Amino acid sequence: MYAPNMPISPRTAQLFMAKIERLCRIWPESRFYYGQLGSYVRRARDTNPPVIRIVLDGVDSDNEDEPQFGNPEQFPSIVVTEGHPSPETVRHLALRYNLRPEFLIGHLNPERVLNRSRTSYELPALPSRRENIMHVRLVSLWRSNENSYDHPSTTAGGARAQADEDCWRYQGTLFESYGPGGETRFRKVHLHNRRHFTVEQVVSFSIYLLDSGRPLNTKIRHPWNAARPESDPNSVQFPSQLYAVRYNEPEPEDPLLADSERAMHPDTMHPYHPLRDLRNSESQRRQFATSPFFGLASLLSAATASWNQVLNFIEEDVAGHHHDTPSSIATSTSTSRCSTSRDPELTAGEALAQIRFNLGLIQRFQGFIQQTSSPSSSSSSSSSSSSSSSVSNPSPNPSPEILDRYNSLTKDYEYLLTRCAALSKSCESASDSLQSSVSVLATQKSMRQNAQFNALSQIAYFFLPMSLVSSILGMNVREINPGSTPCLWHFVVGSAGGSLLLYLLWVFRETLEHLVMSCVRYLDKRQDR
Structure with a gap:
């Protein structure tokens, strides 16, 4: 997000960085926090932004009759932005409005660690310092005609895990292209079933109350207002509204980007303005x-x-x-x-x-x-x-x-x-x-x-006679086997006969059970007589 007609020269950007480095030398105990701000601002693009107008459904409109916030001499000075403060926005706020670096440090995104080799344990971004930033989550329900996760062997849990992996990979592409500004596009994709999914999006709305509405005293050379010697000491610059484009990304001059440039500009849903x-x-x-x-x-x-x-x-x-x-x-x-x-x-x-x-x-x-x-x-x-x-x-x-x-x-x-x-x-x-x-x-x-x-x-019942006959014929007992040696035919006849008898008993078990019960009842009746 940029302000219109406000080119940023490399000299002014260098002066702001030099001011941060000077503050690091003055207060070495806070060097880590100023270093965080410096590394954040360095990620801003070096190219001058074009003149930006409000984007309304892809149609640009002039900003002649935009709403103002009353007389700055009677009301607090207010700047309204949409989205997380990107490096470009932080640098623009510092250069145009002479903001103190301490103010910008307190509004850095606390959820992302910008410096991997941390020398401190906390970022000074307490909730009281971020009450002016309100994060609103929007969800949108989508239905896909052809689902890439629709495979017979893919379960619902596996499809959701694959969707989460794709979401993280795409989010990494956004962060590589836009830095922390890419976080404002979406947070998560929820896969309901094979055709329906929900995209979770984050929109940030910020109200900056600069110095409690008091104008800058340019006669006193504070570190935060002495970085622009070319400014008129008698003039007072008051904040104005910063018009937002698509979540911290600059509006391209040519809407038809080349393939190489389009790889650096991932397609995202048009945000709600x-x-x-x-x-x-x-x-x-x-x-x-x-x-x-x-x-x-x-x-x-x-x-x-x-x-x-x-x-x-x-x-x-x-x-x-x-x-x-x-x-x-x-x-x-x-x-x-x-x-x-x-x-x-x-x-x-x-x-x-x-x-x-x-x-x-x-x-x-x-x-x-x-x-x-x-x-x-x-x-x-x-x-x-x-x-x-x-x-x-x-x-x-x-x-x-x-x-x-x-x-x-x-x-x-x-x-x-x-x-x-x-x-x-x-x-x-x-x-x-x-x-x-x-x-x-x-x-x-x-x-x-x-x-x-x-x-x-x-089925095991049919093998019981076989094991019984083989056990009997295998005994070396003269009384059971006098004068002759059992052969294979003896085993076959004995086991087959026993199996056939068990099979007949199993087939006619209901009939035999009925006959046995009838006999028992008949004997009971005779015994009663």
């Missing part, structure tokens, strides 16, 4: 000039709609497992026609794994929704007018439009949290039902295996 709706309404622009919350409300509204869509899909998938019985699971494993929300080839164990996957996904989404909605609830109960309250809470005297949006968002987020809790209970109920079905199927399988074992064990 919070100012897109404001361009079409004069009243909305006035509301945005009054409070930055109005621009964030559009982004939060889009996020709530995306969460609701994915929860609808998960609810349909979970509802399909509530009616799973052993017979229905057995029937679904023999069918080959796919439905819209669940894979019919799921076995009982895979269906249970699908429910647990949905439960983990709901709990993950619930945490993000609660994290996004918690600043709004905490700011509404606080009377302070800090920078965080300007993001997550309307102004002390909000207009009816802003108050209506705030109440609508509060209602929507409460509904989403309630729905996530209900879906979690539904997943637990479906999991218990599937556990019972799995137990029934395991019992039925064990009974079938026992029946097969009994059927096979009956």
Whole structure:
């Protein structure tokens, strides 16, 4: 993200780096933190950015009537950015607004370690320093016509592991091309089944309150405002709005990139721009000039709609497992026609794994929704007018439009949290039902295996006479075998006769059992007489 008509000369960039190095010498105990900032800024591109305009559905529009934030002499000076502060943005903020390096250090991304050989244990990016940055997660549900993971031998768990590996590989490409700015594009891909997946995206919205709204005192030569001797000491530069392009990446001059250049610009989804709706309404622009919350409300509204869509899909998938019985699971494993929300080839164990996957996904989404909605609830109960309250809470005297949006968002987020809790209970109920079905199927399988074992064990009865005859004929007893030696015919006749007798008894076992019971009842009757 860049500001228009603001070329950055190599000299000014070198002066800023020289200032950082000088501060490292003055405060050696903080050398690590200044080194972090220096290594971050060095990753910025050396080329001068072109004149950037707001990107609205791929169509550039001029910025003549953009909303302002009131008179800087009466209100705090505010800069609005979208996305994580990229190296270009950090350098531009420092060079244009003479920001203190300590301010920029406090807003570095705490989730990425920029220096592998760390000499300190923590980055100074505490939550109190980052209350002006609000991360909003959006999810989008996708359906693929041809799934690369659709293979007969590929299980759902294996397909998800492959999708996670592809996601990490693509994220590595983004980081190599854009540095930490690539983190704002997406975080994770959730593979629901063989055709449906959800892409999780992060959009950051930042409000910078520079020096509590006080203008820079250029008469005092502080380290942070003495780096630009060419500036007029009597002039005061106030922050203005930085117009955002696609998540920290510069807008290319030629949209038709060469193959070599396209490899450095991975294709990403077009981000939701919070100012897109404001361009079409004069009243909305006035509301945005009054409070930055109005621009964030559009982004939060889009996020709530995306969460609701994915929860609808998960609810349909979970509802399909509530009616799973052993017979229905057995029937679904023999069918080959796919439905819209669940894979019919799921076995009982895979269906249970699908429910647990949905439960983990709901709990993950619930945490993000609660994290996004918690600043709004905490700011509404606080009377302070800090920078965080300007993001997550309307102004002390909000207009009816802003108050209506705030109440609508509060209602929507409460509904989403309630729905996530209900879906979690539904997943637990479906999991218990599937556990019972799995137990029934395991019992039925064990009974079938026992029946097969009994059927096979009956074959051993036919070999008992053979072993008996061979044992008898193998005895060296004169009384049993006087004057003659048993031969093969004796063994065959004895074992075959015994086996035939056992076979006849086994075939007519029911008839013999009926005759024996009849005889027993007849004898009982005679005995009673």
